Each structure stands twice: as C-alpha cells, then as structure tokens.
Amino acid sequence: MAAFSLLRAFASKVNLPKNAINQGILVLRSNPNNALQVVRQMSEHRTMHIKPSRWSWNRFKDFMHFYIMLGAIPAAFVITYVNVFIGPARLAEIPEGYVPEAHEYFPHPITRWLAKHVHKSYQQEYEIMCHHIYEVEYEQKLRQAEKRIKQKMEEKQDTQAYYYQPVSSRHERSIRDNAQTDLEMSGSN
Amino acid sequence: MEDPPSLNGNSNSFVEFMKAVYRTVDRPVTWFRETVVVPNRPDHVYYHQKFRRVPTIDECYTDDMVCRFEAQQQFNRDKLVDGEIVQLVRQRYKECLISEQPDHTRKCAKLLADFEKVSENFCMKYADLGPFNNVKDAYMKQKHRMLWERRHGKVGTGMKNQDGL
Secondary structure, three states, X not given: OXXXXXXXXXXXXXXXXXXXXXXXXXXXXXXXXXXXXXXXXXXXXXXXXXXXXXXXXXXHHHHHHHHHHHHHHHHHHHHHHHHHHXXXXXXXXXXXXXXXXXXXXXXXXXXXXXXXXXXXXXXXXXXXXXXXXHHHHHHHHHHHHHHHHHHHHHHHOOOOOOOOOOOOOHHHHHHHHHHHHHHHHHOOO | OOOOHHHOOOOOHHHHHHHHHHHHHHHHHHHXXXXXXXXXXXXXXXXXXXXXXXXXXXXXXXXXHHHHHHHHHHHHHHHHHHHHHHHHHHHHHHHHHHHOHHHHHHHOHHHHHHHHHHHHHHHHHHOOOOOOXXXXXXXXXXXXHHHHHHHHOOOOOOOOOOOOO
C-alpha cells in the first residue's frame, strides 16, 4: 500500500499529458530520434481549474451561519437568561377589589411579555366578536324585514308604491355641471 | 425525590450507595439554584382568571345572537373545567390502583364509584353531540333526555313499550 502511494506521487510529477492539464506545464514527447520535442505551448501559467460547482455547498454554509448565528444562538441566550434570572411566576390568590391585567394570568415571563406587547387579550377579542355579531345581526334583521315587506306588497297589491325604486340624481347633477363648464369654456356653435 | 414508603425505615448499603450517587449530582445543582439563581429572581405572581357568569342558552331569546355567542363561550369554558374535574378524579383512582395493587377491588371501590358517577354526569351533559359542539345541541339533548325520562323512567331502566308512549 505504501508502494501504491509512492506510485501516485511519482505519477503526479512525471511528464504525462494528464498532469499537464492541471499544471499547465510543457508536455514532452519522445520521438524515435531520441530527442524530446515540445508539443504544447502555454502562454501563461494560470489555467482554469475544472471542478464541480461548489455553489450549493456555499449557499448551505451561508444558511447555516445565518440561522445559527442570528437565530439559534441569540434565541438560546435569551431563553436561558429569562429562565435562569427571571423565572416563572408563582400562583397567588387575586387580592380583593383588584382586577389583574391580561398578562398577569400567565406564569412564564416570555408568555407574559407576548401577552402584554403582542397579542390581543381574551376579553378584547371576545368583545370585538360580540360587537361584530351585533352589527351583522342588525343588518340581517333589516334585510329580513325588507323581504317580508316586499312579499306582503306582492301578495296584497294594494299600495301605490309600485315597488318604488330609490333613485339617486348624483350622476345627473354632475353631468349637468360638466355640460355647463364645457359650454362656458368652448362655447356653442 | 422521596423514597417509597417501604424504604424509609430500614435501608441497606445498596440503597445508601444509590442515594449517595444521586446526591453527587443533586447537591451542587441544588446549592447553585438556592444560592445563586433563586435570590436574584424578582418575585412576581400570576392568577387564575375568574369569569363572570352570563345568561345560559335557556335564558336567551331565540333571535339574540350575541347572547347565544356568550352562552356558547361559557359552555366551552365549563366543558374545559368539567373535563379537568373528571381528569382529577380519574387520576386519584389510578393512583389508588397503583399503590394498593393486589387489594384494589376492595380498597379503591369508593374512588371507583366516584369516578363512575363523575364521568357519567360529564357524558350526560357533553357526550354524543358530534364533532362540532354546540350549546344549542347540548340544550336539546337535555330536553330530549327529560322527555325520555318522563315517558320511560330513568335512563338505563329500558323503554316502557316499543312504540315509545
């Protein structure tokens, strides 16, 4: 096995065409006259090193650095600090006449911080939903009332409303005003 | 970690050795926590939220959707609380089973009866309603159960006649 490695070391230095591609050295070939002839003339010493692409590997390293240096390690520091030096809260009875804030209902400090600065409280969302239901129900009831009235009008056919269509003359007024302005600016023929 | 009761009085050298091994890790950690960590922490508290009672579904008008929403939310909260109660009773029974293993039929009979009663009450109120729970469905279930009991007697005693009246 040592002989094999010696052979490899020998083969990488000797004047063979395959070594010339990587090193760009002169390739020498012997002719029957026993004189070595130069076959390839290389003008520069630099060559292009043909190898497989390392783009994916480099991108992988970039992502690992980004997510670990800027993600996992700061998060680990913050979480360790909070758990060791601040610690979870202890359970206590609600004092008389005191209404605790929404964030005081959670034990862990990070949950408390989120409840205080990020999330809407249970009561807030509940009341928003109650109000939303109230408004939607109001519109629903109005529509139902309209439908009943229309139905009765169809049945009885005793009103002179003739299914009164409400008309807005907003567009007609603006057309009239534009026509007036055009007349003033360009005149009539 | 407390010792199991049977190891309290007489302990042998193997038990002492195992306790000593445990102490080599536990003592420094406990010392660090009690001397360094706990005194530097601020003493903050948290509370268990108490919700006011709102009108239940049977006190709501049929066209009052807000009242129905509030009754539904109260129903969900009550379901969670009742579920935890069932869990506690079940846990008590299980602990009794494990600690009284060969005599459990006799010693844990009362806890078993309690658990059966509590879970029966829970199922009476909340079970068999389908995947989308609804406070109105639970109310209707109660109504149908009362009707059935009025016609046939207590649930579990069988139907009076096959045609139901």
